[in-house]
Amino acid sequence: MKIFNVSQIRALDAHTIAHEPITSLDLMERAAKAFVCWYCARFDHQQTVRIFCGKGNNGGDGLAIARLLHHKEYLVQVYVVDYTEQASDDFRANLERMPQGAPLHFIKKQDELPAPAPGTILIDALLGSGLSRPVEGLLAAVIRAINQSEATVLSVDIASGLYADQPNGPEDVIVQPDYTVTFQLPKLAFMLPQNNRFIGDWQVVDIGLSADFIEQESTPYYFTDAAVARALIRPRLKFSHKGTFGHALLIAGSYGKMGAALLAGSACLRSGVGLLTAHVPRCGYSIVQTYMPEAMTQVDPHEEIITALPALEPYSVVGMGPGLGKDPQTLRVLEALIAQAQVPLVLDADALNLLAENPALLQKLPQGTILTPHPKEFQRLAGDAAHDYERLALARRFARKYQVVLCLKGGHTAVVFPDGTVHFNATGNAGMATGGTGDVLTGVLTALLAQKYPAEQAAQLGVYQHGAAGDRAAEQRTQTALIASDVVENLGW
Numbered sequence: 001m002k003i004f005n006v007s008q009i010r011a012l013d014a015h016t017i018a019h020e021p022i023t024s025l026d027l028m029e030r031a032a033k034a035f036v037c038w039y040c041a042r043f044d045h046q047q048t049v050r051i052f053c054g055k056g057n058n059g060g061d062g063l064a065i066a067r068l069l070h071h072k073e074y075l076v077q078v079y080v081v082d083y084t085e086q087a088s089d090d091f092r093a094n095l096e097r098m099p100q101g102a103p104l105h106f107i108k109k110q111d112e113l114p115a116p117a118p119g120t121i122l123i124d125a126l127l128g129s130g131l132s133r134p135v136e137g138l139l140a141a142v143i144r145a146i147n148q149s150e151a152t153v154l155s156v157d158i159a160s161g162l163y164a165d166q167p168n169g170p171e172d173v174i175v176q177p178d179y180t181v182t183f184q185l186p187k188l189a190f191m192l193p194q195n196n197r198f199i200g201d202w203q204v205v206d207i208g209l210s211a212d213f214i215e216q217e218s219t220p221y222y223f224t225d226a227a228v229a230r231a232l233i234r235p236r237l238k239f240s241h242k243g244t245f246g247h248a249l250l251i252a253g254s255y256g257k258m259g260a261a262l263l264a265g266s267a268c269l270r271s272g273v274g275l276l277t278a279h280v281p282r283c284g285y286s287i288v289q290t291y292m293p294e295a296m297t298q299v300d301p302h303e304e305i306i307t308a309l310p311a312l313e314p315y316s317v318v319g320m321g322p323g324l325g326k327d328p329q330t331l332r333v334l335e336a337l338i339a340q341a342q343v344p345l346v347l348d349a350d351a352l353n354l355l356a357e358n359p360a361l362l363q364k365l366p367q368g369t370i371l372t373p374h375p376k377e378f379q380r381l382a383g384d385a386a387h388d389y390e391r392l393a394l395a396r397r398f399a400r401k402y403q404v405v406l407c408l409k410g411g412h413t414a415v416v417f418p419d420g421t422v423h424f425n426a427t428g429n430a431g432m433a434t435g436g437t438g439d440v441l442t443g444v445l446t447a448l449l450a451q452k453y454p455a456e457q458a459a460q461l462g463v464y465q466h467g468a469a470g471d472r473a474a475e476q477r478t479q480t481a482l483i484a485s486d487v488v489e490n491l492g493w
């Protein structure tokens with residue numbers, strides 16, 4: 001699925017209106033119907049719905065939603081925030097269509113706001129993607145009141161006050177919804193952690209905007225959902241054998257951190273690799289042999305850390321990083337690996353920290369390398385960013401410059417291709433914010449590269465499947481109880 005900026009969204013609306021063709025008023029009706037359909041599937045007639053409308057097209061949506069809910073016999077109260085003389089044509093048209101029986105109030109001053117009523121649902125249709133400046137005055141007062149109420153808040157298209165494709169200021173007044181129901185395509189703002197409070201649980205509803213336009217319009221931003229991920233999975237053919245699926249070498253673990261090697265190794269085994277060899281310090285030998293009988297174990301000469309690079313000939317991919325530590329002898333191994341590898345690499349954790357301390361190595365990374373930093377590791381690699389939009393720009397420049405695939409981990413992990421395109425991931429949950437889940441991802445990605453998935457697709461698919469396994473694990477055990485081995489146990493292809 002593509003993610004468009006505001007001017008592209010506007011062009012998509014205009015193209016649909018001109019070429020379907022459909023009037024903009026009928027398109028608004030379709031958007032309102034899609035919202036109402038989503039609403040009716042979740043909320044019953046017991047709760048009063050208060051709809052706060054601005055005077056642009058987002059407000060027009062709000063009025064149309066109010067009319068449709070009123071016809072479905074929901075208890076609807078409509079509040080038009082009358083902060084300006086200007087109103088969009090479709091807002092006016094929907095105002096004229098408001099049925100007599102639906103209570104309609106115009107708020108001109110803050111003291112005309114209704115008193116909070118427990119148990120109501122608030123629909124925020126004040127401002128949508130047309131936001132062009134910080135919210136002030138009466139609109140800001142309404143937004144503050146919405147945020148202070150204890151009601152469930154639903155935003156139409158996007159939280160009022162939130163920019164769809166650029167950073168807000170720290171003082172900006174923005175609705176904090178429980179849900180955002182957005183039209184046709186997700187917005188870039190939804191992908192970024194800094195907007196966490198201003199999104200809630202977000203859902204896309206289809207309003208039939210031009211599929212041709214969406215296909216032809218180019219964008220650097222994409223969303224990897226179930227359909228995209230499923231299409232990437234390659235079937236295992238009937239006469240295939242273990243040689244078909246590659247031999248992975250995993251260099252991981254140190255004294256006290258052998259768990260990282262086990263998590264990465266078991267995830268690699270559960271992700272379809274043909275053969276796995278784990279290269280671990282001597283102290284890890286019995287641990288690996290006992291916990292992962294399917295893996296072969298190669299022991300390092302050193303008791304506690306990694307100090308030697310095994311011969312690379314047998315391997316089709318090398319994953320390195322989880323649990324390593326940053327000993328100078330381990331750095332020598334990383335240098336040797338980068339110098340000698342003719343196969344793609346997955347570098348994570350301390351391998352990334354060593355790279356950050358020795359940036360000359362970045363220039364030498366082999367084709368098809370995947371780096372999987374969390375935000376702190378990325379900061380060490382690429383420097384500070386003032387906000388998430390800047391971090392994203394930094395990530396795109398970094399992936400282009402070093403021709404690597406970057407998985408910037410977090411909620412909606414950003415998979416950045418060497419061409420600078422960004423593929424945000426749909427899956428995963430906050431239960432995964434616990435030690436070791438990143439090691440699991442390293443194992444998954446290593447297995448996919450072993451199976452000859454190109455690095456871009458390996459990263460996109462691996463990140464999706466890792467998050468999906470986390471979602472299944474959270475469903476079984478709750479987010480709070482989730483631990484990294486549950487993610488391994490729930491991998492499924």
Ligand SMILES: NC(=O)C1=CN([C@@H]2O[C@H](COP(=O)(O)OP(=O)(O)OC[C@H]3O[C@@H](n4cnc5c(N)ncnc54)[C@H](O)[C@@H]3O)[C@@H](O)[C@H]2O)[C@@H](O)CC1
Nearest residue numbers: 013028031056057058127128129130131132133134135157
């Ligand atoms: N035909 C279409 O274009 C469709 C539009 N739709 C809705 O239309 C919305 C976009 O509508 P609009 O472009 O009218 O914009 P909005 O409804 O977001 O904003 C209305 C007006 O408010 C003004 N404004 C911007 N920032 C402000 C601020 N901080 N304080 C006060 N006023 C401010 C703008 O000048 C704009 O004209 C979408 O989010 C969506 O909800 C949907 O109905 C789907 C179809």
Ligand SMILES: Nc1ncnc2c1ncn2[C@@H]1O[C@H](COP(=O)(O)OP(=O)(O)O)[C@@H](O)[C@H]1O
Nearest residue numbers: 374410411428429430432433435436437438439
């Ligand atoms: N709030 C969240 N929502 C979705 N996924 C998350 C969230 N927090 C963490 N994750 C995922 O969990 C993993 C954590 O990786 P990392 O920080 O490297 O942990 P560790 O080093 O302990 O293994 C990443 O894949 C990340 O995307």
Ligand SMILES: [K+]
Nearest residue numbers: 124127158160
């Ligand atoms: K809104």
